[in-house]
Amino acid sequence: MMKKNLLAAFIAAVLLSFSAEAQQALWGAQQIISPQVNADNTVTFRIDAVNADTVQVVGDFTPKKKMKTPFGEFEVAGPANLEKGADGIWSYTSEALPSDLYTYNIIVDGFKSTDPNNVYMIRDVSSVFSIFIVPGDKGNLYSVKDVPHGTVARRWYDSPGNEMTRRMTIYTPPGYENSKESYPVLYLLHGMGGDEEAWINYGRTSQIMDNLIAQGKATPMIVVMTNGNVAQSAAPGESSLGFEKPNMMLPHTMDGKFEETFPEVIKFIESNYRVKTDKADRAIAGLSMGGFHSLHISRYYPNTFDYVGLFSAAILPNEGVKSALYEDFDGTLKAQMDNGYKLYWIGMGKSDFLYKSGVDFRAKLDSMGMKYTYMETEGGHTWTNWRVYLSEFAPQLFK
Amino acid sequence: MMKKNLLAAFIAAVLLSFSAEAQQALWGAQQIISPQVNADNTVTFRIDAVNADTVQVVGDFTPKKKMKTPFGEFEVAGPANLEKGADGIWSYTSEALPSDLYTYNIIVDGFKSTDPNNVYMIRDVSSVFSIFIVPGDKGNLYSVKDVPHGTVARRWYDSPGNEMTRRMTIYTPPGYENSKESYPVLYLLHGMGGDEEAWINYGRTSQIMDNLIAQGKATPMIVVMTNGNVAQSAAPGESSLGFEKPNMMLPHTMDGKFEETFPEVIKFIESNYRVKTDKADRAIAGLSMGGFHSLHISRYYPNTFDYVGLFSAAILPNEGVKSALYEDFDGTLKAQMDNGYKLYWIGMGKSDFLYKSGVDFRAKLDSMGMKYTYMETEGGHTWTNWRVYLSEFAPQLFK
Known part of the structure; x- marks a missing residue:
C-alpha cells in the first residue's frame, strides 16, 4: 500500500499540511501564474480573490502619483486596478517594461500584502515586496546564469x-577556494534602513559579480557587505x-562611529581571507548613507x-x-587627493532628493582640482539606480 | 538646508519610495504590531483592512479541521476569525501557545497572503508563511542568542x-576558521519539495547548532545541507x-540518482574543508524523503x-x-549492521502518514537484531517535529 502510493501520499500530506494553493494544483482547480512576464515584456498579474470588491497592484512600474508631506511633495507609486474576469480571477497587464528587477505589492x-502566487520577495526596511525580472540587458545581469x-x-x-560581534556578508569569487592567488576587495556599503543583507538581496550583488566576472568585464574580487548601523x-x-520590527531610527547612525570602527572590518578581512592588502587592491563604495560612509572613510x-x-x-x-571624523573634511579630502587614487566615481539620479548636495559636492571637488568620474541617470534614490551603479563601477576596479 | 534636515529628508524619501506603513509611523498614524507575543504566551494578530468583510488567520496553532481528499481524510489547519475593533483594526488573540516557531497566513x-506587519517569513515549496517564535525551551533553542x-x-x-554544478548550504561551527582542528560532519537532508535552503530556514539549523554548541551539548561540527532533488x-x-514557480513534481526524485551521486558531496566536503574523514566522524540524517535518502545512502x-x-x-x-540502489536492501542493511555503527536514530510523529511504514521498518530491524534508538512524538509530518529531532539527534553525535 505505502509502496504503491508513496509519492502521491507524500505530496498529498505535505500539500495538505501547508498549502491550499498547491492543493488546487493537485486536484485540478486552476493554478494561478502571477506574475507572468510575457514575450513582449508586458507583465500580467493574477489574483484569486472572489469575495473582494477591489484588487490593485502597486509597484515601481505602476503609474506615479504625487504625495504631499511635511518634507515637500514627492512622486510615489500609485495603484493600478485589476479587473475581475469571468472565471473570478482578477488580472492586470502592465505596459511593456524595460529590462530590470521590479518590486510590487497587491492590495x-x-x-496591502505580497502576491501569494509569487514566492520571490525582497525586504526593504519594514516592507516586503514581491519581485520579478524582465529579461534583457539589466535583467540578465541580475539573474543567476x-x-x-x-x-x-x-x-x-x-x-x-x-563592543559586540557583528555579522557581515562576504562574496568570494568563483575559484577563490581552489586557488592560491590573493584577491582584491570591494567593501560595499548599504543605505539607511539597510543592513548586511541589503546588497546581496535587493542589490543582486552575487548575480551581478558572477556575470560580470564570467563575461570578463570585472576582475575577480571579494565583496564585503557590512552592517553600517x-x-x-x-x-x-x-x-x-x-523578530523585532525593523526600524530606521537607529541610534549612532551617521555619527562617525561606523567610520571609526571600520578598520576592524578591514583587519578582519585581511587576516581571514587570501587578499591583497595594497591600496591598489582596495575599493569602497556605498549607496546613500553607505556613500556617505565611503566618502568619509576614504578621506x-x-x-x-x-x-x-x-x-x-x-x-x-x-x-x-560632533565627531573627529568630520572635523577636517577639507584637509583630509586634500590629503586623499594628494596621495593619489585611481578612481573616484560618483553616480546620481536626476530626481534624487540628494541631487543638490551632489552638485555642491562636485563643485567642491572641481574647486580643489580633485578628479572624479560622474554618471547621471534618470530616476531617483532607488535600487534600480544602485544596481546600475554597481554594474558600472565594478568593471572599473583593479585593472 | 540639506544639512539640517538630512536625516529627516533621508527617512522621508526612503519611506515614501517604498512603504505606506512606514509612512504611517513617521506621520503619526497608528503603527500596527503584529504578531505580538504576549507575556502569557498568547499571541495577538492585528490587521488594518478597513474595507474588508472578513479577516482570518490560519496557522499551525489555529483550530484544526478535517479535509477529505482522494488520499483519505486529513486534519488541516482551519481559520480563526479576527474581529474588527472600534479603531477599524481587526484583531485576534490565540490561546497560550507552547514554546515553538509557528507559521501562519492572513486571509x-x-x-490569502502574508501578514504585512511582519517581515519574517519562510517559504515551503510554493507557499510563503509569516512566522513568529514563542519563547521558552524550544523557542530559545531556535532563536539567535x-x-x-x-x-x-x-x-x-x-x-x-x-552533469551540473549544484548549490549547497554549509554551516561551519564557531571557531572553525581560526582553528587548526579538523571537524566531524553531519550531512542533513531535506524532504520532498525542499532544497538546500530548507533546513537552514525552516529548520533553524544554524540557531540550533550555535545554541547546542554554546551549551556544551553538541560537539562542534560542520553541517552540510545539500539539494536532494x-x-x-x-x-x-x-x-x-x-523565478519559476516551485514544483514538487520533479523528475528523478527518489529513483536512486541522489544516493548514487552522494559520494560527490562527501568528496567535495572532505577535499575542501578541514574535516575528519573517518566513519566515526560522519553522520547522515534527513527528514521524510531525506530520511529515505539517509537510510539508503547509509546502507x-x-x-x-x-x-x-x-x-x-x-x-x-x-x-x-528500478535502481541498483534498492536491489539488495536487506543485504546491505545487514552489512551496515555487521560493520557496526554508533547510533541509528529514528524519530516519528504519532499521526504521521508514514507512521505505519515506520512500524514495519522497525519490525524488520528488530527481526534482524539491528539496534536503533526510537523517539515517538505527538503530531505528524511537520517542521515542529523535525526541529525537535535535530535538537535530539545532534547532541548524540561524535561523542
Missing part, C-alpha cells in the same frame, strides 16, 4: 570598538533581538583606497553631530 | 554524475531557471557513517523504480 480591499558561481557567506566578526549586531531577525584614512564609489551619496553629517 | 475576504555564531555559506560544487542545480530562484555505502538519523522517514521506493 485587496485596502489590505549558467556561469561559475561565487560563494556567499554570512559570518560574524569581533568589533571591540562597538553600529547599534545593530546584525540584520533584523538575525540578532539576539529576535579619513586617506591612503587606504584606490577606488571610491559614491552612489546617490549623502555628503554632510547632520547638524549637531 | 482577507478570501485572499548572544553566543558564538558559526558561518553559513552557500557554495556550488561540481557534480559530474548529474537531482533535477535541480539549486533552490527555486537560485538557479538559471529564474548502500555500509561502512561510511557511524551515525544515521531517520526523521519521519519514507522507507521503500515507489513501485516501478
Whole structure:
C-alpha cells in the first residue's frame, strides 16, 4: 500500500499540511501564474480573490502619483486596478517594461500584502515586496546564469570598538577556494534602513559579480557587505533581538562611529581571507548613507583606497553631530587627493532628493582640482539606480 | 538646508519610495504590531483592512479541521476569525501557545497572503508563511542568542554524475576558521519539495547548532545541507531557471540518482574543508524523503557513517523504480549492521502518514537484531517535529 502510493501520499500530506494553493494544483482547480512576464515584456498579474470588491497592484512600474508631506511633495507609486474576469480571477497587464528587477505589492480591499502566487520577495526596511525580472540587458545581469558561481557567506566578526560581534556578508569569487592567488576587495556599503543583507538581496550583488566576472568585464574580487548601523549586531531577525520590527531610527547612525570602527572590518578581512592588502587592491563604495560612509572613510584614512564609489551619496553629517571624523573634511579630502587614487566615481539620479548636495559636492571637488568620474541617470534614490551603479563601477576596479 | 534636515529628508524619501506603513509611523498614524507575543504566551494578530468583510488567520496553532481528499481524510489547519475593533483594526488573540516557531497566513475576504506587519517569513515549496517564535525551551533553542555564531555559506560544487554544478548550504561551527582542528560532519537532508535552503530556514539549523554548541551539548561540527532533488542545480530562484514557480513534481526524485551521486558531496566536503574523514566522524540524517535518502545512502555505502538519523522517514521506493540502489536492501542493511555503527536514530510523529511504514521498518530491524534508538512524538509530518529531532539527534553525535 505505502509502496504503491508513496509519492502521491507524500505530496498529498505535505500539500495538505501547508498549502491550499498547491492543493488546487493537485486536484485540478486552476493554478494561478502571477506574475507572468510575457514575450513582449508586458507583465500580467493574477489574483484569486472572489469575495473582494477591489484588487490593485502597486509597484515601481505602476503609474506615479504625487504625495504631499511635511518634507515637500514627492512622486510615489500609485495603484493600478485589476479587473475581475469571468472565471473570478482578477488580472492586470502592465505596459511593456524595460529590462530590470521590479518590486510590487497587491492590495485587496485596502489590505496591502505580497502576491501569494509569487514566492520571490525582497525586504526593504519594514516592507516586503514581491519581485520579478524582465529579461534583457539589466535583467540578465541580475539573474543567476549558467556561469561559475561565487560563494556567499554570512559570518560574524569581533568589533571591540562597538563592543559586540557583528555579522557581515562576504562574496568570494568563483575559484577563490581552489586557488592560491590573493584577491582584491570591494567593501560595499548599504543605505539607511539597510543592513548586511541589503546588497546581496535587493542589490543582486552575487548575480551581478558572477556575470560580470564570467563575461570578463570585472576582475575577480571579494565583496564585503557590512552592517553600517553600529547599534545593530546584525540584520533584523538575525540578532539576539529576535523578530523585532525593523526600524530606521537607529541610534549612532551617521555619527562617525561606523567610520571609526571600520578598520576592524578591514583587519578582519585581511587576516581571514587570501587578499591583497595594497591600496591598489582596495575599493569602497556605498549607496546613500553607505556613500556617505565611503566618502568619509576614504578621506579619513586617506591612503587606504584606490577606488571610491559614491552612489546617490549623502555628503554632510547632520547638524549637531560632533565627531573627529568630520572635523577636517577639507584637509583630509586634500590629503586623499594628494596621495593619489585611481578612481573616484560618483553616480546620481536626476530626481534624487540628494541631487543638490551632489552638485555642491562636485563643485567642491572641481574647486580643489580633485578628479572624479560622474554618471547621471534618470530616476531617483532607488535600487534600480544602485544596481546600475554597481554594474558600472565594478568593471572599473583593479585593472 | 540639506544639512539640517538630512536625516529627516533621508527617512522621508526612503519611506515614501517604498512603504505606506512606514509612512504611517513617521506621520503619526497608528503603527500596527503584529504578531505580538504576549507575556502569557498568547499571541495577538492585528490587521488594518478597513474595507474588508472578513479577516482570518490560519496557522499551525489555529483550530484544526478535517479535509477529505482522494488520499483519505486529513486534519488541516482551519481559520480563526479576527474581529474588527472600534479603531477599524481587526484583531485576534490565540490561546497560550507552547514554546515553538509557528507559521501562519492572513486571509482577507478570501485572499490569502502574508501578514504585512511582519517581515519574517519562510517559504515551503510554493507557499510563503509569516512566522513568529514563542519563547521558552524550544523557542530559545531556535532563536539567535548572544553566543558564538558559526558561518553559513552557500557554495556550488561540481557534480559530474548529474552533469551540473549544484548549490549547497554549509554551516561551519564557531571557531572553525581560526582553528587548526579538523571537524566531524553531519550531512542533513531535506524532504520532498525542499532544497538546500530548507533546513537552514525552516529548520533553524544554524540557531540550533550555535545554541547546542554554546551549551556544551553538541560537539562542534560542520553541517552540510545539500539539494536532494537531482533535477535541480539549486533552490527555486537560485538557479538559471529564474523565478519559476516551485514544483514538487520533479523528475528523478527518489529513483536512486541522489544516493548514487552522494559520494560527490562527501568528496567535495572532505577535499575542501578541514574535516575528519573517518566513519566515526560522519553522520547522515534527513527528514521524510531525506530520511529515505539517509537510510539508503547509509546502507548502500555500509561502512561510511557511524551515525544515521531517520526523521519521519519514507522507507521503500515507489513501485516501478528500478535502481541498483534498492536491489539488495536487506543485504546491505545487514552489512551496515555487521560493520557496526554508533547510533541509528529514528524519530516519528504519532499521526504521521508514514507512521505505519515506520512500524514495519522497525519490525524488520528488530527481526534482524539491528539496534536503533526510537523517539515517538505527538503530531505528524511537520517542521515542529523535525526541529525537535535535530535538537535530539545532534547532541548524540561524535561523542
